[in-house]
Amino acid sequence: MTDQQSQMPHQKPPAQGAEYRYHLLRAATERFQRNVAALEPDQRKEAERQAQQTFELETLVLSADEARDVMIPDEQLQGAYQEVAGRYQDANEFEADLARNGLDAAGLRLALRRELVFDAVMNRISANHAAVTETDERLFYELHHERFVTPQRRTARHILITINQDYAENSRAAARARLEVIADKLKADRKGNSGDAVQRFARKARRNSECPSAMKDGKLGTLARGQLYPEVEAALFALTEGTISDIVESPIGFHLVLCERIHPERRLSFNQVRERIHTALEQRNRRETQRNWLTELRLRSSAAA
Numbered sequence: 001m002t003d004q005q006s007q008m009p010h011q012k013p014p015a016q017g018a019e020y021r022y023h024l025l026r027a028a029t030e031r032f033q034r035n036v037a038a039l040e041p042d043q044r045k046e047a048e049r050q051a052q053q054t055f056e057l058e059t060l061v062l063s064a065d066e067a068r069d070v071m072i073p074d075e076q077l078q079g080a081y082q083e084v085a086g087r088y089q090d091a092n093e094f095e096a097d098l099a100r101n102g103l104d105a106a107g108l109r110l111a112l113r114r115e116l117v118f119d120a121v122m123n124r125i126s127a128n129h130a131a132v133t134e135t136d137e138r139l140f141y142e143l144h145h146e147r148f149v150t151p152q153r154r155t156a157r158h159i160l161i162t163i164n165q166d167y168a169e170n171s172r173a174a175a176r177a178r179l180e181v182i183a184d185k186l187k188a189d190r191k192g193n194s195g196d197a198v199q200r201f202a203r204k205a206r207r208n209s210e211c212p213s214a215m216k217d218g219k220l221g222t223l224a225r226g227q228l229y230p231e232v233e234a235a236l237f238a239l240t241e242g243t244i245s246d247i248v249e250s251p252i253g254f255h256l257v258l259c260e261r262i263h264p265e266r267r268l269s270f271n272q273v274r275e276r277i278h279t280a281l282e283q284r285n286r287r288e289t290q291r292n293w294l295t296e297l298r299l300r301s302s303a304a305a
Contacts, residue, residue, distance in 0.1 A: 018107025019114055023051040023058070025101045036101050057294075058118045064297055066124060072116045080112045081105075125293045126286035137277045141270050148268040151225065155261040156236050157201055157218035160211040162253035170253075179247055179254045182208055186244060186256070197242055201258045210253070222263060232257060 021036075027050040028036045032043050039047060061067060088094040098104055103111075141148065161179045164170040169178070182204055189200050205218025213219055225233060229250040239245055239259035248255045 018103055019058075019111045020051065020055050021102045022108065022111030022115075023055040024048060025103070027051040027054070035097070058114055060297060060301060061118050061121050061294075062114060063301070064121065067117060067121045070117050070120050070124075072113055072120070076116060077109060077113055080116060081109055084108065084112070122290055126290050129282070129285035129289040132278055132281045132285065136281055137274055138270065140277050140281060141273065145267065148273050150266045150268065152237075152265045153222050153224045153263040154236055154239075154259050155222045155263070156220040157198070157205055157258040157260060158211065158213065158220055158232070159201070159205045159209040159218055159256045160213075160253050161208070162210045176247065176249075176254050178208075179256060183244075183247060183256055197244070198258065198260055201244065201256075218258070222261075 024036055024047060027047040028034055028039055028043070031047060031050065032039060034043070036044070036047070085091070085094050088097065095105070098108060159179065159182060161175040162170055163172050163175050165172070168174060186197075186200060186204060190197055202217035205214055208214075209218055211218070220228070223236070225237065227233070228236065229252075231248050231250050232255050235245040235248045235255070236257050236259055239257070241259055241262045243259055245255075245257040245259075248257060
């Protein structure tokens with residue numbers, strides 16, 4: 001057995017050792033997207049608080065009986081090390097950044113080994129979770145119908161004339177007047193021609209709209225609520241299928257909106273979502289098993305202190 005394959009020692013390293021500094025760096029980058037040296041004083045204090053918590057939890061888990069026979073192969077450790085190193089352009093940049101954060105290659109490997117053992121132990125513990133039954137799945141489905149409803153959506157097109165006071169033709173008054181001409185033409189075509197209103201609208205959008213969607217004949221796609229300017233959304237969802245809105249003003253200009261198709265709200269069946277429910281319940285049971293084990297571990301550690 002190589003040194004790298006030996007099991008983790010079960011003693012708490014010095015609070016300012018490489019293992020702790022790795023937790024501090026991780027807290028700084030995850031929470032503030034900065035290296036430790038670049039943190040503001042308040043940020044540094046918060047990062048240190050978080051790092052101390054995660055370091056102490058890791059140390060507690062590594063001291064458990066369940067961690068004693070966990071071994072991390074050289075290949076797995078090297079893979080984790082290379083994953084970190086691969087974020088840098090070259091080895092010099094990598095080593096310099098480690099140094100700025102009080103680490104070196106050996107210290108990083110030690111910290112990564114601890115992290116891998118921690119993950120392995122927690123995965124081992126969570127494997128003992130309660131099995132998810134079909135009864136569990138069906139009960140969850142019945143109690144959470146709202147989670148399995150696809151909201152009403154609408155396939156839409158629009159014509160946009162933008163407002164830009166720097167150009168006379170796009171002043172507020174001129175922009176609205178230009179769109180009124182287009183709207184009147186569409187209304188006249190609709191009365192005098194029983195053909196496809198969508199195609200007539202698409203041609204007008206392609207020729208006149210000042211939105212990039214003009215390249216796609218004004219297509220906005222199939223949309224649920226919350227994806228458009230509120231004024232445009234309200235107009236779209238008030239339309240019946242195949243109809244065109246009155247002129248609507250948004251912060252960027254004036255719109256004509258066509259509701260091409262209405263996709264009604266639809267509830268997904270149990271069989272359609274069963275796999276998703278099973279995965280969610282299994283993950284919940286795993287987390288609960290881990291929490292219960294950690295609670296017992298803390299109690300045992302307190303009793304032994």
